[in-house]
Amino acid sequence: MIFEITSEFLEDLKSLINLGNDTQIKKIFKEVHYADIAEVLDELSFDDAIYIIKLLDSEKTSEILTELDEDIREKILENLSAKEIAEEIKEMDTDDAADIIGELSEERQERVINALEDVEYAADIKELLSYEDDSAGSLMAKELVKVYETWTVAGCLRRIRGQAKEVTRVHSIYVVDKEEKLIGRLSLKDLITAKNEQKIAEIYIPKVTFVHVNEHDEEVAKIMAKYDLEAIPVVDDNHILLGRITIDDIVDLIRDEADKDYQMAAGFSQDVEVNDTIWELTKARLPWLILALFGGFISVSVLGSFNGAMDRFPELFFFTPLIAAMAGNVGVQSSAIIVQGLANDSLKGSLFKRLLKEIAQGLLNGVVLAALLMSAGMLFLGFPFKLGITVAISLISVIIIASIIGTFIPIILDKRGIDPALATGPFITTSNDILGIIIYFSIAKLVLGF
Amino acid sequence: MIFEITSEFLEDLKSLINLGNDTQIKKIFKEVHYADIAEVLDELSFDDAIYIIKLLDSEKTSEILTELDEDIREKILENLSAKEIAEEIKEMDTDDAADIIGELSEERQERVINALEDVEYAADIKELLSYEDDSAGSLMAKELVKVYETWTVAGCLRRIRGQAKEVTRVHSIYVVDKEEKLIGRLSLKDLITAKNEQKIAEIYIPKVTFVHVNEHDEEVAKIMAKYDLEAIPVVDDNHILLGRITIDDIVDLIRDEADKDYQMAAGFSQDVEVNDTIWELTKARLPWLILALFGGFISVSVLGSFNGAMDRFPELFFFTPLIAAMAGNVGVQSSAIIVQGLANDSLKGSLFKRLLKEIAQGLLNGVVLAALLMSAGMLFLGFPFKLGITVAISLISVIIIASIIGTFIPIILDKRGIDPALATGPFITTSNDILGIIIYFSIAKLVLGF
Numbered sequence: 001m002i003f004e005i006t007s008e009f010l011e012d013l014k015s016l017i018n019l020g021n022d023t024q025i026k027k028i029f030k031e032v033h034y035a036d037i038a039e040v041l042d043e044l045s046f047d048d049a050i051y052i053i054k055l056l057d058s059e060k061t062s063e064i065l066t067e068l069d070e071d072i073r074e075k076i077l078e079n080l081s082a083k084e085i086a087e088e089i090k091e092m093d094t095d096d097a098a099d100i101i102g103e104l105s106e107e108r109q110e111r112v113i114n115a116l117e118d119v120e121y122a123a124d125i126k127e128l129l130s131y132e133d134d135s136a137g138s139l140m141a142k143e144l145v146k147v148y149e150t151w152t153v154a155g156c157l158r159r160i161r162g163q164a165k166e167v168t169r170v171h172s173i174y175v176v177d178k179e180e181k182l183i184g185r186l187s188l189k190d191l192i193t194a195k196n197e198q199k200i201a202e203i204y205i206p207k208v209t210f211v212h213v214n215e216h217d218e219e220v221a222k223i224m225a226k227y228d229l230e231a232i233p234v235v236d237d238n239h240i241l242l243g244r245i246t247i248d249d250i251v252d253l254i255r256d257e258a259d260k261d262y263q264m265a266a267g268f269s270q271d272v273e274v275n276d277t278i279w280e281l282t283k284a285r286l287p288w289l290i291l292a293l294f295g296g297f298i299s300v301s302v303l304g305s306f307n308g309a310m311d312r313f314p315e316l317f318f319f320t321p322l323i324a325a326m327a328g329n330v331g332v333q334s335s336a337i338i339v340q341g342l343a344n345d346s347l348k349g350s351l352f353k354r355l356l357k358e359i360a361q362g363l364l365n366g367v368v369l370a371a372l373l374m375s376a377g378m379l380f381l382g383f384p385f386k387l388g389i390t391v392a393i394s395l396i397s398v399i400i401i402a403s404i405i406g407t408f409i410p411i412i413l414d415k416r417g418i419d420p421a422l423a424t425g426p427f428i429t430t431s432n433d434i435l436g437i438i439i440y441f442s443i444a445k446l447v448l449g450f
Numbered sequence: 451m452i453f454e455i456t457s458e459f460l461e462d463l464k465s466l467i468n469l470g471n472d473t474q475i476k477k478i479f480k481e482v483h484y485a486d487i488a489e490v491l492d493e494l495s496f497d498d499a500i501y502i503i504k505l506l507d508s509e510k511t512s513e514i515l516t517e518l519d520e521d522i523r524e525k526i527l528e529n530l531s532a533k534e535i536a537e538e539i540k541e542m543d544t545d546d547a548a549d550i551i552g553e554l555s556e557e558r559q560e561r562v563i564n565a566l567e568d569v570e571y572a573a574d575i576k577e578l579l580s581y582e583d584d585s586a587g588s589l590m591a592k593e594l595v596k597v598y599e600t601w602t603v604a605g606c607l608r609r610i611r612g613q614a615k616e617v618t619r620v621h622s623i624y625v626v627d628k629e630e631k632l633i634g635r636l637s638l639k640d641l642i643t644a645k646n647e648q649k650i651a652e653i654y655i656p657k658v659t660f661v662h663v664n665e666h667d668e669e670v671a672k673i674m675a676k677y678d679l680e681a682i683p684v685v686d687d688n689h690i691l692l693g694r695i696t697i698d699d700i701v702d703l704i705r706d707e708a709d710k711d712y713q714m715a716a717g718f719s720q721d722v723e724v725n726d727t728i729w730e731l732t733k734a735r736l737p738w739l740i741l742a743l744f745g746g747f748i749s750v751s752v753l754g755s756f757n758g759a760m761d762r763f764p765e766l767f768f769f770t771p772l773i774a775a776m777a778g779n780v781g782v783q784s785s786a787i788i789v790q791g792l793a794n795d796s797l798k799g800s801l802f803k804r805l806l807k808e809i810a811q812g813l814l815n816g817v818v819l820a821a822l823l824m825s826a827g828m829l830f831l832g833f834p835f836k837l838g839i840t841v842a843i844s845l846i847s848v849i850i851i852a853s854i855i856g857t858f859i860p861i862i863l864d865k866r867g868i869d870p871a872l873a874t875g876p877f878i879t880t881s882n883d884i885l886g887i888i889i890y891f892s893i894a895k896l897v898l899g900f
Contacts, residue, residue, distance in 0.1 A: 033659075035676050189638070193611045225705065250701070259790060262711060262786060266783050267783050274787050274790065274797050275798060278807060281787070289780065290819065297827075300771075301831070303768040314760050319746075322749060324771045325879065326743065328778070332716050333735050337713075338724065340712065341724030346724055361731055361732055369736075372743060373743060
């Protein structure tokens with residue numbers, strides 16, 4: 001049932017393209033879902049992909065275009081004229097059309113929009129392009145089913161038949177007053193279970209969850225997930241109904257955001273994919289690695305400044321990677337949980353309480369780990385007690401301080417309007433590495449007196 | 451419009467509870483969405499939460515129960531009798547009911563199910579409880595709208611009015627043959643735009659995407675996201691329609707999975723939340739920290755074994771944290787991108803190609819970083835050339851090897867059926883730390899000859 005791309009299938013397809021056997025290719029793709037065709041095209045050479053796009057009906061290719069990888073789509077669009085793009089676009093829902101046109105240069109955007117024959121549709125797309133990138137407006141589509149409170153059920157059904165043709169899926173029917181202001185909603189189910197002669201005003205549900213067109217897209221995702229909504233209406237300052245956002249776009253958004261946070265925590269400076277080129281991957285990896293190198297360089301200098309202790313306590317230097325690694329790990333744990341708490345608004349209570357909690361946790365973890373370390377070090381490596389106690393105290397202090405830093409850096413970033421996820425990964429690890437080493441040697445100096 | 455919990459609101463509510471002003475409390479909650487009430491209860495003391503649950507209608511409280519934090523719900527259910535739980539449960543959709551009953555002890559499950567008056571409903575829940583935890587069956591609900599191909603549109607509409615009352619939202623109408631086998635689907639839109647006397651057999655869409663009841667839940671999520679589905683029917687081995695899965699459960703699943711992967715990468719051994727107790731958080735953090743400590747201990751021994759070089763090349767030891775940190779960071783980057791590639795099935799091409807790609811990337815990153823390090827070290831810290839070259843060669847080798855390890859450990863885990871996300875975070879960092887130090891000192895020994 002589920003379509004699978006096999007290497008056999010790809011081989012067959014390639015030879016059909018070489019033979020120019022168009023009828024057979026069309027036949028193969030006739031029953032295949034556009035999302036699957038998009039995956040096939042991602043696998044083909046660029047020329048072959050273009051060949052197939054030009055071969056298939058524009059109704060199908062417009063759907064395929066929306067599903068393609070952005071870089072392949074970009075290349076395909078470069079090879080189409082403004083008029084050809086307009087032909088593809090006109091079959092799409094306004095939100096998909098606006099997304100794709102938005103990827104073009106401003107000058108080409110202009111030309112494609114001018115090439116659209118349907119003036120109203122062109123105006124809708126222009127409107128959608130005018131909203132901020134991360135706003136509800138950028139996610140919404142203009143297609144929706146709208147009824148006036150003064151209509152009857154029968155009249156409503158008749159008119160909906162007309163409107164519904166343009167709308168892929170009818171989630172909710174929005175009820176507006178004569179000024180186009182959103183006043184409620186109606187489900188198709190309500191409508192078909194109502195009597196024909198009833199007025200919409202009698203049967204609609206006046207409670208409807210909506211979002212403002214300038215609302216942040218992640219906030220929209222939270223609201224839709226919380227209230228289990230499949231579509232949400234979007235209004236402007238005057239409460240006039242502008243469009244609706246559907247859950248499929250929210251699913252994509254949630255997945256993209258999760259991927260982005262994960263990559264940020266892993267130390268990528270930009271969005272990458274496993275199949276990107278070596279050059280793209282390196283560009284995304286190097287910035288954080290250079291930062292980490294710079295941090296490492298500081299730790300080299302710090303260690304160098306404690307050079308004098310090397311003669312008497314060489315073992316001290318053996319423990320530096322251990323202390324640094326523990327500081328890094330603890331810091332990442334603390335920051336990750338705060339980043340998640342911030343992301344789902346579950347971070348509650350005062351900062352002072354949060355501080356006490358982190359200190360308590362750090363102390364608890366630190367004491368367990370220090371006890372393990374001390375007993376292992378003294379039993380197996382035969383370290384003197386004084387060295388053991390130095391390392392143990394350092395470990396506890398480093399863990400507590402790394403927890404506090406890991407906790408408060410994301411909170412501070414968030415307060416300043418910076419994505420707190422930036423604080424996880426290399427940033428926290430590197431700063432905690434350095435700080436860990438400084439604390440460790442300072443305590444050692446105090447205890448051992450060198 | 452969106453309900454906000456303020457500390458004022460909570461204070462007012464608490465005093466109303468203390469005064470026993472039930473009418474006022476009921477009035478406050480009358481217009482509030484159950485998801486919001488659940489959030490309010492999460493903020494209250496346990497006794498206060500129970501008080502409110504007992505006060506509100508069972509129709510509302512059953513919805514609230516499904517939205518509550520698991521640990522609070524657990525406590526509340528402990529305070530209710532099997533009969534009382536059955537009262538709450540019977541208002542829920544079967545999937546929610548099964549999820550909640552599934553949290554009880556086996557013996558209590560039995561008693562709650564026996565206390566349900568509706569025999570068919572009880573049987574549905576028993577069936578749902580019988581499916582594996584991560585399967586499509588565990589996600590599905592028995593509620594759906596089903597029509598036979600032999601019905602007419604008019605008859606269909608009449609019967610749907612009956613069925614639809616039980617179904618919160620009608621996504622799709624599933625069409626079955628007389629053996630209850632799934633043969634197609636119909637949207638409400640299709641139905642209301644069809645003529646009354648038409649037969650379902652003439653108008654239904656025979657292409658319907660479905661999943662098998664034993665399909666893995668993450669696979670279901672991928673399919674629904676890929677094909678932009680809001681509901682998907684679930685069938686058994688004989689293609690008999692068993693239930694349907696709706697997108698709201700998939701949204702929750704995607705969010706949970708993303709949270710889990712993120713936490714695993716950050717080094718938590720179990721699912722935690724920012725507001726968990728210190729004890730729960732410590733329990734989740736300690737296992738990986740102990741592993742990291744153990745790894746650190748190995749690096750101490752490795753460094754100890756190169757003790758002899760300390761007199762002549764003390765600077766070598768200053769660089770260990772830097773080398774270890776770079777190995778850790780590179781390893782995390784490589785593994786994160788593979789884990790993501792595996793998660794969204796985008797990892798393609800042979801393992802050998804992947805290996806070459808990682809070596810190329812490692813070389814590119816390594817050379818840039820080594821050049822930076824060498825020039826900085828020699829310029830600012832006045833290191834001798836031979837030491838500089840040692841550190842540079844080590845850094846390049848360590849980066850390449852860390853990339854390879856970071857790439858292949860998740861791939862190997864995945865092949866063995868273990869969650870590859872386990873490989874990110876502390877595991878990769880720790881093993882790369884150790885390996886980095888070994889490689890570094892081995893190269894140093896070779897170049898400097900100690």
